[in-house]
Amino acid sequence: MLRHCAGVSRRVCGGSRSYSQDVEEAAAVYVHWPYCEKRCTYCNFNKYIARSDNEDAVRSCLVREARTLIQLSQVRRVTSVFFGGGTPSLASPSTIGAVLEEISKYASLPQDAEISLEANPTSLGESRLQGFRDAGVNRLSVGVQSLDDGDLLLLGRTHTASDALRTVEEARRIFPGRTSVDVMFGLPGQNLASWHSTLHRILEHCDDHVSLYQLTLERGTLMFKWKEKAQVTFPDQELTAQMYEDARSILRGAGFRQYEVSNFARNVSISTMVMKHCY
Secondary structure, eight states, X not given: OEEEOHHHHHHHHTTSHHHHHHHHHEEEEEEEEOBOSSOOTTOOSSOBSSOOSOHHHHHHHHHHHHHHHHHHHTOOEEXXXXXXXXXXXXXXXXXXXXXXXXXXXHSBOOTTOEEEEEEOGGGOOHHHHHXXXXXXXXXXXXXXXXXXXXXXXXXXXXXXHHHHHHHHHHHHHHSTTOEEEEEEESOTTOOHHHHHHHHHHHHHHOOSEEEEEEOOOOTTSHHHHHHHTTOSOOOOHHHHHHHHHHHHHHHHHTTOEEOSSSEEESSSOHHHHHHHTOO
C-alpha cells in the first residue's frame, strides 16, 4: 500500500510552492507480511497461518509490488516505510532488506526516513533484531499487548510477559530511542487497578513510544463467539473510557506527548511524528 502525504503537507507547507510538489511526489509505504504463527482470539486481519515454505517467492512478490506501486504512482520520495501484518518479524531480514533496496532504486529514501517493523516477542532474538537493523529497519514496534500471562493466554498470544519484557530490553539496545510497545485495554476481567499496574510496568522498561488499543470484538473471531455465549465478561463502556483517560494522564505524567488517538511519544516534536506517521 502506498499513501500520499497530502493532508500533512497542507498543514506543514501551507500555500508555498513546495506544497504541490510534496503532494504529488511524497508518499509513505506500507508493506504487508500476511503470515502468523497462529491466529489470536480477537484478530480478524488478513493473515495466513500456514506460512509459505518458499520465502523466495514471497520476497519476489513483495519486491515486484513495491516497484510497481512506485512506478505507477510516480512517487519520487518515500517519507517512511512500515512493515505490518500478520507478523513481519517472521520474515527473514534479507526479505526486508530486498524490499527496501527496491524502493530506494525507484524513489528517494532518505537516510533519516523512519523504517518500522512490527514484531512479536516469540519470533525474535537479539541476533535476529540485529539482522533487521542491518537490513535497514530503524524502529521496532513490539506487540506486548499485556503483561499478565493469563490475559496473554486468553488473547491467544504465543509469548509470556517475561518474553515481552526481554524482547523490549533487547530492542532498546539495538533501536535506542526508537522502540515502541503496543498494549491493549478493555480485556476480559480487567479493572482499573490491573490496567494501571500494566502501564507502570511498561514504563519501567520502555519510555520511547507507546500505542494504546482498546480491544474490539470483531464478528467471526473466537473472542466474539465467547462474548455471544457469555463465556467471558468484559469491562463496560464507562470503565473502558476511564481506562483510556487514566492512561492518557499516566503517560502525560511520564513525559509523553499524544500525537494521535492511540499514540504517545517522548523526546520528539508532535509535528515530526505526524509527518512520519502520515500513512
